[in-house]
Amino acid sequence: MKSKTYLHNLGFTLIELLVVISIIGVLATLVIANLNETRARARDLRRKQGLTQLKTALQLYYNDYKMYPNDNNGRYIALCGSGTTSCQMGDPLTVGETTYMSSLPEYQYDQTQTGDSYILKVILENTSDPDLLPSQTRCPEGSYAATEYAVCPN
Numbered sequence: 001m002k003s004k005t006y007l008h009n010l011g012f013t014l015i016e017l018l019v020v021i022s023i024i025g026v027l028a029t030l031v032i033a034n035l036n037e038t039r040a041r042a043r044d045l046r047r048k049q050g051l052t053q054l055k056t057a058l059q060l061y062y063n064d065y066k067m068y069p070n071d072n073n074g075r076y077i078a079l080c081g082s083g084t085t086s087c088q089m090g091d092p093l094t095v096g097e098t099t100y101m102s103s104l105p106e107y108q109y110d111q112t113q114t115g116d117s118y119i120l121k122v123i124l125e126n127t128s129d130p131d132l133l134p135s136q137t138r139c140p141e142g143s144y145a146a147t148e149y150a151v152c153p154n
Helices: 006-010 014-065 130-137
Strands: 076-078 093-095 096-099 108-113 118-123 149-153
Touching: 014 093, 014 118, 014 149, 076 108, 096 118, 130 149
Parallel strands: none
Antiparallel strands: 093 096, 108 118, 118 149
16 A cells, blocks of 8 residues: 655655745845845945036036035025026036036035035945945035935045
8 A cells, every 4th residue: 555645756755845945935035135235235326426427517517617506405506407496306407508417316415605615415225335434534524424425526
């Protein structure tokens, strides 16, 4: 009389199958968590690159006007284009006939009182980003939250 099941004929017991399934579940969880962290780092890199491009646009503005644009309550660049009160994310940085940047990145802008300097900030998702503290050290005149990445003209 044969009382063996089909799985037992294949050489696997129920315990062995459960162990294999649980290992696969743990590995899948680790992979998904790692992918989410990689995506956050990619978004942070895009934010940092956007600030670097905005820094170049502001330098071009400075070359034309010998000062940096005013800020709008320490948040955005003021008077962007015709009839706009402030340049926000996605807006072009246009003054008169000159477009300095076609689409602004996510940013916070603070101009100094004299107009000869500024600080650009953005909040990063990765709190252990190695560029956070060095960026804040390069721009000492500002105050920063722990996850704010900063760019200034120097």
